[in-house]
Amino acid sequence: DTEVTQTPKHLVMGMTNKKSLKCEQHMGHRAMYWYKQKAKKPPELMFVYSYEKLSINESVPSRFSPECPNSSLLNLHLHALQPEDSALYLCASSQAIRDRINEKLFFGSGTQLSVL
Amino acid sequence: AQSVTQLGSHVSVSEGALVLLRCNYSSSVPPYLFWYVQYPNQGLQLLLKYTTGATLVKGINGFEAEFKKSETSFHLTKPSAHMSDAAEYFCAVSGVGSNDYKLSFGAGTTVTVRA
Numbered sequence: 001d002t003e004v005t006q007t008p009k010h011l012v013m014g015m016t017n018k019k020s021l022k023c024e025q026h027m028g029h030r031a032m033y034w035y036k037q038k039a040k041k042p043p044e045l046m047f048v049y050s051y052e053k054l055s056i057n058e059s060v061p062s063r064f065s066p067e068c069p070n071s072s073l074l075n076l077h078l079h080a081l082q083p084e085d086s087a088l089y090l091c092a093s094s095q096a097i098r099d100r101i102n103e104k105l106f107f108g109s110g111t112q113l114s115v116l
Numbered sequence: 117a118q119s120v121t122q123l124g125s126h127v128s129v130s131e132g133a134l135v136l137l138r139c140n141y142s143s144s145v146p147p148y149l150f151w152y153v154q155y156p157n158q159g160l161q162l163l164l165k166y167t168t169g170a171t172l173v174k175g176i177n178g179f180e181a182e183f184k185k186s187e188t189s190f191h192l193t194k195p196s197a198h199m200s201d202a203a204e205y206f207c208a209v210s211g212v213g214s215n216d217y218k219l220s221f222g223a224g225t226t227v228t229v230r231a
Contacts, residue, residue, distance in 0.1 A: 040204075040224070041223070042221035042223060048218075090159050090160070092160075105160070106162075107159030107161065110158075110159050
């Protein structure tokens with residue numbers, strides 16, 4: 001199994017809603033990532049988890065809250081989002097050697113989020 | 117910090133023609149370099165990567181890239197374009213230190229293939 005599975009594929013939410021994005025991989029990878037991608041732009045790194053611990057937070061607003069409950073799952077909790085947060089949210093994973101993260105990323109197909 | 121510049125935001129080629137996508141990097145030390153492809157409504161997929169060793173790197177789907185230190189370039193080529201090559205292509209760079217593994221992506225190049 002070389003897949004990273006993201007659910008849901010599409011999500012429409014209001015600015016007062018609370019929703020969650022989910023990501024799952026069964027490749028034994030110990031590094032997991034959230035990226036945000038606007039149309040026709042490169043992905044922007046949001047968070048990195050290494051061995052289920054948050055390693056990198058790229059100064060993301062607190063209305064985005066990541067969670068890594070175990071080595072296979074990664075969640076992104078959303079609350080009080082703004083219309084400018086509408087984007088494709090990509091999850092990725094990679095092998096992780098302690099203190100060094102392998103650069104080959106496996107990406108999911110993403111969740112297309114629209115905030116109304 | 118490392119960065120990459122992709123020359124040309126859009127490339128249009130005829131089916132069967134050479135595909136050439138240009139990428140130049142900026143790094144104070146030899147970097148790791150990557151090409152990723154993104155098909156419509158999909159995530160990114162690694163085409164190939166250069167870390168150390170042979171400077172000509174072969175990837176999936178018939179693509180290859182050559183690392184040229186003297187030109188600080190890592191251009192992607194494919195001898196004969198297929199319709200299925202229509203996609204967005206991203207060059208990316210990361211450092212080699214244990215605390216410098218973050219990928220930095222270029223702005224991307226959209227490839228269209230004419231029948």
